[in-house]
């Protein structure tokens with residue numbers, strides 16, 4: 001098996017190349033995705049191999065990008081549209097809420113919407129206003145769409161491939177804070193496709209459970225490293241990967257094993273995925289708990305301008321503090 | 330109904346000052362030498378400010394931003410026509426207007442350093458903050474113009490946006506509102522030929538952007554946007570129409586984004602040197618300078634003095650902004666502006682955040698001395714946004 005060490009930008013780019021080669025119905029569209037290869041270069045050079053008809057620079061119009069992707073999808077193509085930043089999906093939010101998620105149900109399966117909407121998300125790169133939010137929960141509240149967020153180059157490739165092959169519409173969030181900061185070995189000659197709707201146990205353990213996803217996985221793992229090495233901590237870390245529909249089973253099994261849970265996410269606190277997970281644990285595993293669940297989250301404020309963003313994003317001290325609370329209970 | 334044709338309103342075009350600094354005297358607006366020099370000073374100031382900010386950005390002292398270089402005539406020319414009671418509704422590439430309307434160099438740099446504090450003094454001046462989501466601010470102009478109309482004020486709402494913005498629904502919906510309700514608005518489009526890597530011809534199949542006004546029953550005008558006189562005259566006329574109850578105008582100012590889209594952009598990927606050279610010869614600042622010199626309003630010595638003063642002012646503004654950054658500003662003050670009264674649960678969150686920030690410098694980009702002993706990352710150590 002040969003591998004290549006790639007960043008997430010590169011592995012996503014690879015996944016697009018692979019899927020476009022595999023299926024002539026796959027095309028990418030969006031602002032600056034063609035000649036420029038995307039502002040983050042995720043669609044780089046696709047235009048060279050597949051031409052301007054399959055790597056399409058559209059006018060600056062998110063509603064048309066998302067709505068036309070819906071049209072392409074119900075027609076029988078497999079569009080992968082890029083919205084330049086998740087903060088600009090809102091121009092086309094209507095299409096997601098009113099059409100993408102409903103067409104299967106309201107046509108009794110006559111139509112499906114096999115499209116992927118890709119967008120960079122999250123903060124931490126001292127970007128301009130509207131380029132930092134973690135708004136994934138808005139989409140988790142829309143039954144009918146699948147919401148995915150990878151946490152590293154390898155699962156990014158495997159999840160994007162799965163998303164493109166999915167017959168349900170997928171909102172695919174790419175945490176830009178880790179677009180280029182992590183490299184991983186990618187099994188390039190292996191068609192690795194990750195199952196959607198399945199969480200991954202990033203580190204098996206028995207002492208307590210940390211549930212997280214996306215950019216916070218690395219922050220969490222880095223925070224835990226020293227304690228694991230020096231204090232023999234034995235955490236189980238769950239990487240959600242798909243935020244909706246949520247993988248109950250992996251979460252509940254872990255809770256039953258450890259009885260102690262910390263949930264970490266960058267998105268605002270109220271209505272964050274932690275709230276949903278806590279509700280489900282309450283429904284299905286309440287009596288397995290040995291301590292109240294802690295959550296470490298972004299705050300219930302708009303994301304501050306970048307000078308103050310360090311106060312907003314969960315970091316190692318905040319995560320450690322929560323874990324200690326759960327352990328000493 | 331027999332076959333016929335519908336005659337559409339035609340689009341006026343205007344240019345007064347050409348690339349060589351020659352003017353069409355018949356069309357020249359009446360401006361005093363002082364007014365002309367003031368316009369020149371603001372154009373030059375904006376140019377130098379962005380150039381210096383580019384250097385600071387490359388040194389990691391400030392964050393990503395979009396320079397205005399090449400668009401000074403469109404910005405200052407239109408700003409000159411605005412009165413205090415008019416509203417300025419910006420997108421994100423209107424530095425010349427901001428400076429004309431009183432933005433300090435310190436506030437400019439504080440914005441680029443990532444502080445909301447830069448916008449603290451907006452109240453009462455009729456200037457909205459920047460709107461980053463392309464074209465969304467066009468609808469706000471309809472609302473502000475509506476308010477002006479309800480109150481029967483002699484004022485206008487002037488909204489700025491780019492060529493790319495004309496592809497968004499918001500632009501069309503706002504124009505339609507202003508057309509149907511006969512609102513006192515001016516839609517000022519800086520057509521700088523590019524929306525990041527997307528050239529105008531991929532943005533629209535229309536022969537001009539100005540003609541988009543016609544379908545909404547709004548007046549459309551196209552001007553040479555690198556000609557400060559033409560821009561001023563067109564803006565003045567549009568504002569007069571608006572203030573006098575004659576409805577809205579869409580002005581398309583033809584210009585060119587000479588620099589990068591933002592400091593994270595690389596134009597060599599998508600456009601040619603030839604195109605850049607062609608527009609270099611049409612530069613708004615150099616042609617205005619030629620004109621002023623030909624009239625003896627400006628000479629090399631005066632220009633040099635002006636350059637020195639500007640450089641000094643920019644440096645001082647930057648230093649003041651950096652002083653602010655290092656002055657230990659409250660890292661959690663943003664909690665105070667979410668609601669009029671802070672909800673109890675948010676108050677608890679703020680207190681939790683406070684206890685967790687205690688003893689650490691959480692302000693990004695504060696200098697080493699200020700950061701000492703903390704885990705904070707300094708500006709320049711982090712990955713840049715690519716937009």
Ligand SMILES: Cc1ncc(C[n+]2csc(CCOP(=O)(O)OP(=O)(O)O)c2C)c(N)n1
Pocket residue numbers: 031060062084088091422461462463464490491492493494495521523524525586590716
């Ligand atoms: C709704 C929305 N979509 C995408 C973006 C990302 N973006 C920022 S500026 C820009 C291009 C804007 O082009 P134009 O309107 O011509 O203005 P210019 O940048 O040339 O001044 C894009 C796509 C955004 N800010 N808002």
Ligand SMILES: [Mg+2]
Pocket residue numbers: 491492493519520521522523524525
């Ligand atoms: Mg433009």
